Amino acid sequence: MKVLFFAQLREVLDCDTLVVEPEVNTLAELRAHLQQKGELWQEYLAEGKALAAVNQTLANDSTPLSEKDEVAFFPPVTGG
Amino acid sequence: MKVLFFAQLREVLDCDTLVVEPEVNTLAELRAHLQQKGELWQEYLAEGKALAAVNQTLANDSTPLSEKDEVAFFPPVTGG
Amino acid sequence: MAETHTNNADFIAVQNEDFCLAAEYAKLCENNSSDGAVVTFTGLVRDLNQGQRITSLTLEHYPAMTEKALREIVHDARNRWQLGRVRVIHRVGKLALSEQIVFVGISARHRGDAFAACEFIMDYLKTRAPFWKKEQTENGEHWVEAKASDQQKAQQWK
Amino acid sequence: MAETHTNNADFIAVQNEDFCLAAEYAKLCENNSSDGAVVTFTGLVRDLNQGQRITSLTLEHYPAMTEKALREIVHDARNRWQLGRVRVIHRVGKLALSEQIVFVGISARHRGDAFAACEFIMDYLKTRAPFWKKEQTENGEHWVEAKASDQQKAQQWK
Numbered sequence: 001m002k003v004l005f006f007a008q009l010r011e012v013l014d015c016d017t018l019v020v021e022p023e024v025n026t027l028a029e030l031r032a033h034l035q036q037k038g039e040l041w042q043e044y045l046a047e048g049k050a051l052a053a054v055n056q057t058l059a060n061d062s063t064p065l066s067e068k069d070e071v072a073f074f075p076p077v078t079g080g
Numbered sequence: 081m082k083v084l085f086f087a088q089l090r091e092v093l094d095c096d097t098l099v100v101e102p103e104v105n106t107l108a109e110l111r112a113h114l115q116q117k118g119e120l121w122q123e124y125l126a127e128g129k130a131l132a133a134v135n136q137t138l139a140n141d142s143t144p145l146s147e148k149d150e151v152a153f154f155p156p157v158t159g160g
Numbered sequence: 161m162a163e164t165h166t167n168n169a170d171f172i173a174v175q176n177e178d179f180c181l182a183a184e185y186a187k188l189c190e191n192n193s194s195d196g197a198v199v200t201f202t203g204l205v206r207d208l209n210q211g212q213r214i215t216s217l218t219l220e221h222y223p224a225m226t227e228k229a230l231r232e233i234v235h236d237a238r239n240r241w242q243l244g245r246v247r248v249i250h251r252v253g254k255l256a257l258s259e260q261i262v263f264v265g266i267s268a269r270h271r272g273d274a275f276a277a278c279e280f281i282m283d284y285l286k287t288r289a290p291f292w293k294k295e296q297t298e299n300g301e302h303w304v305e306a307k308a309s310d311q312q313k314a315q316q317w318k
Numbered sequence: 319m320a321e322t323h324t325n326n327a328d329f330i331a332v333q334n335e336d337f338c339l340a341a342e343y344a345k346l347c348e349n350n351s352s353d354g355a356v357v358t359f360t361g362l363v364r365d366l367n368q369g370q371r372i373t374s375l376t377l378e379h380y381p382a383m384t385e386k387a388l389r390e391i392v393h394d395a396r397n398r399w400q401l402g403r404v405r406v407i408h409r410v411g412k413l414a415l416s417e418q419i420v421f422v423g424i425s426a427r428h429r430g431d432a433f434a435a436c437e438f439i440m441d442y443l444k445t446r447a448p449f450w451k452k453e454q455t456e457n458g459e460h461w462v463e464a465k466a467s468d469q470q471k472a473q474q475w476k
Contacts, residue, residue, distance in 0.1 A: 007378050007450035008461045056383035058446060072380055076464030079408060079449025080361055080420050080440060087220050087292035088303040136225035138288060152222055156306030159250060159291025160203055160262050160282060182340035193416045196364035201429065206354035258351045271359065275437045282429055
């Protein structure tokens with residue numbers, strides 16, 4: 001599973017792409033899994049702080065995940 | 081007092097400008113005075129059918145009139 | 161062509177000549193780094209109105225009143241929203257199919273103000289500015305009737 | 319530059335290059351006598367944001383997702399209003415003061431639909447399309463924080 005990070009999240013976590021194979025079935029589980037990587041991950045991936053997309057579509061914590069999905073975490077968007 | 085007519089009103093009444101000196105104090109009175117000029121005037125100057133402006137500002141039947149005013153009657157506007 | 165500047169940031173014109181959107185947009189933007197939003201509305205002669213096929217239209221107006229009416233509408237809009245520059249152009253005379261009729265352009269710091277003011281000015285112009293359209297069709301010509309929906313739109317701003 | 323046509327009448331682009339309002343407007347109008355209304359929105363880099371003086375900004379995006387997100391927003395708008403042509407352009411990369419950031423242009427038979435759809439697309443873009451701004455100021459640079467007012471605007475369309 002490919003996990004991408006954008007904008008402030010990419011900078012703070014010093015990570016733009018991660019390839020992981022965790023045993024997770026939902027976005028919530030992936031989030032919790034990644035939050036174990038350290039204090040910054042714990043803080044910046046918190047729900048409400050980071051948005052997420054699964055296969056390039058905005059997702060929520062109950063969105064199911066499978067191995068081939070592309071998941072992205074990012075701060076609230078500020079385009080326009 | 082100068083009275084102007086525009087658009088359909090000008091065409092139907094076959095009149096673009098009228099100079100009159102009636103004894104009227106309000107727009108309602110001028111309207112009633114002009115409506116005596118004939119059936120078409122009666123019909124087309126009826127309140128709700130013709131809008132009116134006094135000195136180039138939209139007016140209503142209670143708007144006071146004096147000799148030097150410019151009054152205009154016209155159909156509901158359709159610009160834009 | 162007659163022009164009136166109600167203040168430095170307003171431009172109001174009633175004219176026979178066509179206008180150029182790019183030039184109007186440039187005037188809304190140039191040396192204006194404080195406004196982050198520009199909204200423009202352009203009204204054009206469309207081919208079909210109330211079921212009838214249009215070939216052209218003629219716009220009559222009340223010359224002494226049109227600019228005054230537009231100026232009052234812009235003044236109203238400025239009282240309601242925080243606006244940068246405002247430009248309103250309305251053409252009169254004979255216009256062919258697809259020709260430009262009216263332009264309203266607004267710059268503002270924030271987009272909400274620009275959108276609201278632009279739509280407000282059009283809604284008020286449609287019910288308060290003394291312009292009348294006569295449409296030419298294959299079956300002759302006729303004066304356009306005012307639409308109840310335009311009255312309703314204008315009333316929603318109260 | 320990447321382009322996507324979701325249907326013949328839609329144009330969506332995410333690009334580094336600047337865009338030209340006049341060219342976009344021409345594409346909304348040409349051979350289009352059925353639409354009587356064109357509304358455009360242009361967003362520009364303004365000098366002041368949340369109290370800080372801006373010198374430039376950098377726009378990052380999620381390339382695989384941006385066009386898809388914009389396409390979905392336009393699709394949503396088409397389900398709500400009767401629209402003619404829709405053109406959306408969003409720039410990415412480094413932009414100087416007063417540069418153009420985003421364009422939304424809509425043609426429609428009637429102005430109400432064009433105004434509503436243009437504002438809706440901007441409000442949704444501001445909360446759903448994966449773009450992020452980093453502002454450069456005299457005191458260094460920082461990521462722009464999302465505004466609660468943008469969330470509220472988007473929610474009002476529900």
